[in-house]
Amino acid sequence: MEELQLFSCAIILLVFVIAHKLFKNTKLQRRNLPPSPPSLPIIGHLHMLKEPLHKTIHEICTKYGEVLLLKLGVRRALIIASPSAVEECLLKNDTTFANRPDTLVGRLLHYNSTSIAFSPYNGHYRTLRRVMTQEVFSSTKVPLFSGIRQAEVRLLLRDIWEECTTTDDVDAKAIHLNRGFRELALNIMTNMVAGKRYYGKDVEDVTEAKRFSEIIREGAVLHGAANPGDLFPMLKWMFRGLEKRMVTWMKSTDAFYQRLLDERKQTMSKDDTRAIVDVLIKLQQQDPAFFTNEVIKGMIMVLVLAGADTSSATMEWAMALLLNNPDSLKKVQEEIDTVIGHNRLINEEDVAKLPYLQNIVMETLRLYPPTPLLLPHETSEDCNICGYEVPRGTMLMVSLWTLHRDARWWNEPEKFIPERFEGKEGESLYKLLPFGLGRRNCPGYAMGKRAVALVLGSVLQCFDWKRPSDEMLDMSQSSGITMPKAQPLEAFCTIRPCMADLLSKELNC
Numbered sequence: 001m002e003e004l005q006l007f008s009c010a011i012i013l014l015v016f017v018i019a020h021k022l023f024k025n026t027k028l029q030r031r032n033l034p035p036s037p038p039s040l041p042i043i044g045h046l047h048m049l050k051e052p053l054h055k056t057i058h059e060i061c062t063k064y065g066e067v068l069l070l071k072l073g074v075r076r077a078l079i080i081a082s083p084s085a086v087e088e089c090l091l092k093n094d095t096t097f098a099n100r101p102d103t104l105v106g107r108l109l110h111y112n113s114t115s116i117a118f119s120p121y122n123g124h125y126r127t128l129r130r131v132m133t134q135e136v137f138s139s140t141k142v143p144l145f146s147g148i149r150q151a152e153v154r155l156l157l158r159d160i161w162e163e164c165t166t167t168d169d170v171d172a173k174a175i176h177l178n179r180g181f182r183e184l185a186l187n188i189m190t191n192m193v194a195g196k197r198y199y200g201k202d203v204e205d206v207t208e209a210k211r212f213s214e215i216i217r218e219g220a221v222l223h224g225a226a227n228p229g230d231l232f233p234m235l236k237w238m239f240r241g242l243e244k245r246m247v248t249w250m251k252s253t254d255a256f257y258q259r260l261l262d263e264r265k266q267t268m269s270k271d272d273t274r275a276i277v278d279v280l281i282k283l284q285q286q287d288p289a290f291f292t293n294e295v296i297k298g299m300i301m302v303l304v305l306a307g308a309d310t311s312s313a314t315m316e317w318a319m320a321l322l323l324n325n326p327d328s329l330k331k332v333q334e335e336i337d338t339v340i341g342h343n344r345l346i347n348e349e350d351v352a353k354l355p356y357l358q359n360i361v362m363e364t365l366r367l368y369p370p371t372p373l374l375l376p377h378e379t380s381e382d383c384n385i386c387g388y389e390v391p392r393g394t395m396l397m398v399s400l401w402t403l404h405r406d407a408r409w410w411n412e413p414e415k416f417i418p419e420r421f422e423g424k425e426g427e428s429l430y431k432l433l434p435f436g437l438g439r440r441n442c443p444g445y446a447m448g449k450r451a452v453a454l455v456l457g458s459v460l461q462c463f464d465w466k467r468p469s470d471e472m473l474d475m476s477q478s479s480g481i482t483m484p485k486a487q488p489l490e491a492f493c494t495i496r497p498c499m500a501d502l503l504s505k506e507l508n509c
Helices: 002-030 053-064 083-092 104-109 123-136 142-164 177-194 206-223 233-267 276-286 293-324 326-339 348-353 355-367 418-422 445-462 497-507
Strands: 067-072 075-080 173-176 383-385 388-390 395-398 463-466 490-495
Touching: 053 067, 053 075, 067 388, 075 083, 083 383, 083 395, 104 206, 104 233, 123 276, 123 293, 142 173, 142 177, 142 348, 142 445, 142 490, 142 497, 173 177, 177 276, 177 293, 177 445, 177 490, 206 233, 206 293, 233 276, 233 293, 276 293, 293 326, 293 355, 293 445, 293 463, 326 355, 326 445, 348 355, 348 445, 355 418, 355 445, 445 463, 445 497, 490 497
Parallel strands: 075 395
Antiparallel strands: 067 075, 173 490, 383 388, 463 490
16 A cells, blocks of 8 residues: 555656646747757756767757857756957946856866866855955966976977987977876966976876876876766766766875875975965965865866866967968078077067967967867856846857857868967957957966967977978867867978077086
């Protein structure tokens, strides 16, 4: 009898749930929602999504429109790909769209979504953002770390120079720029954050450096992994393998950063602010309730992962574009020769005097933005976008790939034309936003552009580069948050004759 009653209750509950869903869907259908492509029951539009995701979203936008609503399992996603929609979402309704969707990555890899990258828009986030803006990326703080950036660039130049001079062979040497750029970017960020280097010949602790390398490599994979459990919570038990990998990675990562934090606390002096972690430790002493160890470790992790990935990817795409466009490569070398000369190496202050070099960076960011869909936003309340009603809890995805390659806003959008930024075409009317816009934009964009320009200018000033063959380089993209190049960049390199004496003097140490 009790079993029959339980069964009856289950049937009633099931009917109630189905009725509630039908009522909710009918209610949504009556609203003026954004247009939506044809969908399937339960999965919605998931069958349309393929890797790389930014390319799929671009194809959907091109076919169905620049403001779309997709159903992804239990979630709704608003896709936008026009300057007017960007303005409405990230400027006029900036606060409404400042939330982040709840994801397994945020919960397990970012201290229960408390890092600045995955935190909801609340007082906690605003405090983290203020610290980042004032203590890390302010106009007075960024120049303080220029010595670190220039020292790491010098070490990269030394490595390339040594590869070019190991034998008497005068032929060009094949250089793996993908690895060199990534290690340089990671060393810059770890040196700024913790005063340590983890790559290259001069690392202090080889074992610790190896452990850090493994953490970074696995972290990049996990952050880019698709988790169906985010879209179908009832089926998350089927994907426990990914969850276990994340938990394991986070344990080792947390332990690593905790050792780093403890070591810094023991060795730093009273007035020491050489590294960003020193500033965070002092803030912890002033407000231990907010600046817990977890908050500090979360900030360190985001700075290292996000700062290094976006910078190194942009460097690699920029060099690949220049190798496929040798006229532009020659033009920027001529600019550097004219402005800087051959008697000294370029420094960070010189970047402002090299407009064509800066244009190359901007054109690279247009064609290959570091995060081609930005990190997802989420609405905190109902709002109206471009005349459509957008329900609360809708995820926002901005298709930069579509926006940056739209022929309505860009002349010959598929071509690499740095000169476009010398005129009005390069003026931003919400059509170029590689670092986002509004309350969730990247606070480190100014430093990132300077670092990329410095590295590019340095390797172009000192060396001549060409493709491994007469064929154009493969520019296909791989999957991942920061859209890595599918084929790691390799280029042939020779020392520029006009720089040979200076390099021998400066780098042969």
